[in-house]
Amino acid sequence: MRCKFCENKAYIKIHYPKMYLCVDHFIEYFERKVKRTIERYKLLKPTERILVVISGGKDSAVTAYILKKLGYNIECLYINLGIGEYSRKSEEYVKRQCELIDAPLHIVRVKEILGAGIGEVRTRRPTCSYCGLTKRYIFNKFAYDNGFNVIATGHNLDDEASFIFSNLMNWNTEYLAKQGPLLLGEGVFVKKVKPLYELTEREVVAYALAVGIEYLIEECPYARGATTIEYKEILNQMEEERPGTKINFVKGYLRKKSLFGQELEKAELHACEVCGMPAQREKCSFCRFWRLDEPINFKI
Numbered sequence: 001m002r003c004k005f006c007e008n009k010a011y012i013k014i015h016y017p018k019m020y021l022c023v024d025h026f027i028e029y030f031e032r033k034v035k036r037t038i039e040r041y042k043l044l045k046p047t048e049r050i051l052v053v054i055s056g057g058k059d060s061a062v063t064a065y066i067l068k069k070l071g072y073n074i075e076c077l078y079i080n081l082g083i084g085e086y087s088r089k090s091e092e093y094v095k096r097q098c099e100l101i102d103a104p105l106h107i108v109r110v111k112e113i114l115g116a117g118i119g120e121v122r123t124r125r126p127t128c129s130y131c132g133l134t135k136r137y138i139f140n141k142f143a144y145d146n147g148f149n150v151i152a153t154g155h156n157l158d159d160e161a162s163f164i165f166s167n168l169m170n171w172n173t174e175y176l177a178k179q180g181p182l183l184l185g186e187g188v189f190v191k192k193v194k195p196l197y198e199l200t201e202r203e204v205v206a207y208a209l210a211v212g213i214e215y216l217i218e219e220c221p222y223a224r225g226a227t228t229i230e231y232k233e234i235l236n237q238m239e240e241e242r243p244g245t246k247i248n249f250v251k252g253y254l255r256k257k258s259l260f261g262q263e264l265e266k267a268e269l270h271a272c273e274v275c276g277m278p279a280q281r282e283k284c285s286f287c288r289f290w291r292l293d294e295p296i297n298f299k300i
């Protein structure tokens with residue numbers, strides 16, 4: 001097959017809109033789409049200091065690479081979760097990815113600051129649940145303590161579609177009221193953006209290979225059997241039969257999202273007595289879970 005725009009051999013078939021592209025035209029297509037996403041949802045301003053949360057995987061590496069290429073002022077944060085061999089390997093990849101784009105890298109090690117890695121805590125709470133709580137707290141507090149204006153993450157279209165799908169299946173309307181490519185900052189909560197919001201996982205992999213980004217393919221050991229993987233498979237089957245299913249589903253959700261707004265309960269928040277971050281009780285959920293008596297200062 002030939003590229004739609006030149007005589008070169010096709011590198012990839014884009015399913016929606018259907019077209020074949022050579023490697024150069026695919027890179028151009030991908031980068032244009034990220035730029036359009038940034039403009040359409042007003043994600044970033046040229047002067048903002050951006051903290052890219054990077055994990056060693058393809059999505060965050062591509063996010064950092066492309067934002068840097070588009071001229072944004074980025075620095076990267078890697079949170080080493082202390083998950084054995086998986087964390088050791090991912091840190092190696094992160095270092096290489098940041099060297100490739102010459103971006104400053106900051107590393108926070110969960111084991112060093114909290115005394116145990118993810119998966120080593122005796123708790124009834126599912127591992128991914130307290131891992132998510134820990135990561136969200138660390139990257140927000142790190143960004144806040146160091147004066148970053150924005151946090152960028154690598155969520156792609158497949159992540160978003162499966163997340164919305166799974167929350168609909170469970171009628172988690174509170175979550176459905178709050179998702180999207182842009183979460184505005186408020187007080188100590190730093191603005192969060194998802195520049196790959198309209199790009200599929202398959203396109204992200206193809207872009208990483210095309211520009212020479214090396215990334216960790218291995219999944220976190222706790223990801224096995226996660227329901228989001230099942231939802232992704234179902235959505236992939238639907239996309240196969242009806243190209244455009246995922247993007248139409250996500251765009252439809254964004255149009256109707258306000259319907260879930262009334263489900264948002266305005267909980268009364270006050271400052272956590274340990275770290276000062278917003279809390280519903282005396283301590284915020286992070287300080288409570290990790291039994292902290294002293295705040296963690298992430299200032300560089």
Ligand code: Q46
Pocket residue numbers: 081118127128129131132220221222223
């Ligand atoms: S939440 Fe769960 Fe992930 Fe944390 S424990 Fe691993 S799979 S890393 S996105």
